[in-house]
Amino acid sequence: MAHIHLEDGSFTLFWVALWWVIALVVIAAALIWVRSVKKTDNRKITLAAFCTAAAFAIFQVSIPLFGGVHLNLTPLIGILAGPALGSLIVLIINILSAAIGHGGWGLVGANLLVNVTEVLVAYVTWNVLKRLFPGAFARAGITTLTGLFCGNLAMIAIILVSGVQGVTQTSSQVLAGLTLIAGVNMGVAVIEAFITGMIIAAIIKTRPDLLEGERP
Amino acid sequence: MTTTGTKKEIVIFIAVVAVVGIAALVAFQIAGPMGIEERFLKALGIPHDPGDVPGNSDVSGFSLEGQPLMYAGVLCVLGIICIAMYRHFHF
Secondary structure (H helix, E strand, C coil), X not given: CCCCCCCCCCCCXXXXXXXHHHHHHHHHHHHHHHHHCCCXXXXXXXXXXXXXXXXXXXXXXXXXXXXXXXXXXXXXXXXXXXXXXXXXXXXXXXXXXXXXXXXXXXXXXXXXXHHHHHHHHHHHHHHHCCCCXXXXXXXXXXXXXXXXXXXXXXXXXXXXXXXXXXCCCCHHHHHHHHHHHHHHHHHHHHHHHHHHHHHHHHHHHXXXXXXXXXXX | CCCCCCHHHHHHHHHHHHHHHHXXXXXXXXXXXXXXXXXXXXXXXXXXXXXXXXXXXXXXXXXXXXXXXXXXXXXXXXXXXXXXXXXXXXX
């Protein structure tokens, strides 16, 4: 559940603009990819819509664990919708979240890159593990842990590279603090791994046609 | 494909979960119980004060926090961009 929970003004305008530009390039690539498909499967679009609604809702629910955390469902999005549609889904989620004060507007670009990392890594891991882990539950669980771990790495890298205004700590102190956040986040990732595993296992059992190349 | 997986797969998954879970508990013990935003501020060494927005005093930073009109404005602009793109590309 990596998400940069800082307010607007934390990054300088230069870094806000830079992360936004990179995020827009990613979104443009996703749009070109989606448009290159002659006829997008309507089931995929419906699935993407459900993923958006479910992920946005769960994004706002604070779980009273580790002092208050929330789930992301980004690896589930990566598995179900793929990286192209998944990037568009996390864009919508981040914009709507910023609109209700969950993360700053200026950080939407950076947060989008963190979430796209999770989606992309989850998508790749899910497909790479196909031979090693034929079972859906364990494969989805490990996929989720991998995706969220990489999302945390992206979050740490973005904050370290950008720097935060008003911070007097050294880079190593900030790194130590962010590593602790990532560690706590991975505790939540364990819960998310079980949830994603159960959802994917249920989908493969009941509607395997929703997942490309999978059969019960 | 099985939905749950073989015994070996489950054992590997549980082992990974155990390692990650222990690491998370250690991290939580060090960090202590606090909210998400508070945890971020503590990690960065910024004093937690609801009225204090980091970077507000810096001319190169900006803040939309707590300004509903600015939020509405940005949301309107994004909406207009979406409509324009939708019409242009005929999704």
